[in-house]
Amino acid sequence: MMGIISPPTDLLAWREVISPFSINSYGAGAILGAPASAAWPQVHRVIYWPFRVTTPFPVNTLFLINGAVANGNFDLAVFHFQGRRLVATGTTAQAGINQAQAINVAAANVILSPGDYYGACVLDNVAGTIFRYAFGLRIAGNMQEVLGVMPLPAQAAFAADATGWAIAMGISSRSFA
């Protein structure tokens, strides 16, 4: 008989809140900067940001840090790294400024298996603002897509990132932001 005592020993395991700034994303290897409010760069531009989980991760809440102006609608989601949408908020009116707007998606019962994923955010206008840090480079691993309409598609069509933002969006296994 073989017993295995092997709790996950990597630093990505068991995290409850994941964002571009966290150890599960490119925050692990970059000194970026504090996020600040800015208007969304293009109508229907989707910003995808990569992250990894190494232990099962139940997606309970998706949240966005709204900036100084709330306007129109957003959609937040998690995509498999090959582009399939796994869970999304759907089109949601942006409400509240300078604070987190959290949407509970627990009813979808999505549990991410260890692997690589993208968080996704899109706004349907360029008046709404979010918190972000603008590093201006594509090397962090973001991707983008410009949609014709909301909401986020079932299958992403990834294109090279032209924004260079670390967006203040979170994916949480908790029931609050």
Add this chain to the structure above:
Amino acid sequence: MIQVATPTIMPHPVLSTYSLESIGTVISSMNLAGQLGNPQLAAWPVVNLAIFIPIVIKEYRTITKVWWRNGAVNGNVDFGLYRPNGDGLNLTRLFSTGSVAQSNAGAADNVQVVDVADYSPIPGLHYMGLVLDNNVGQIRKAIAGSTAFLALFGMGQMAAAFPLPPAVALATLASDMIPEIGLLFDRTVL
């Protein structure tokens, strides 16, 4: 035959807010003021407000002491370790120091160390909790500079939580207070 996985990094005897096991990556990636070595001082934001910081304990290890860094001292402090209940909201206390007078006695670096009964948590996610019974005593901290994006740190808070209660219902952190606190493992001298 028993196989024991090899840690991917060396277990460090001191874990803190600034560790990779905690929220150190978020603090450093945001390049916040008050990083390790240069923490800023601030009075505790709200009387009896408990603040909770996530920390991943990766191996079977023994906690011998807990600590936090003071500024001007006042009143009493309580430090506790909690585990999540798995419901995405609630925590259960594993141990706490109980009410301790905030003191800088004998600590040139303002680190207040409190001995606890040796405790070996099951590896996994935990939360360190700290509460002061007043809003005069100072704690060293990192500075987010805005309360808007505090949710990205994965921290939490609970009001009216002095001394630290056995059960905690976490709420979103509302104060720009990222306290410098930590745990000592497997040795008795910090």
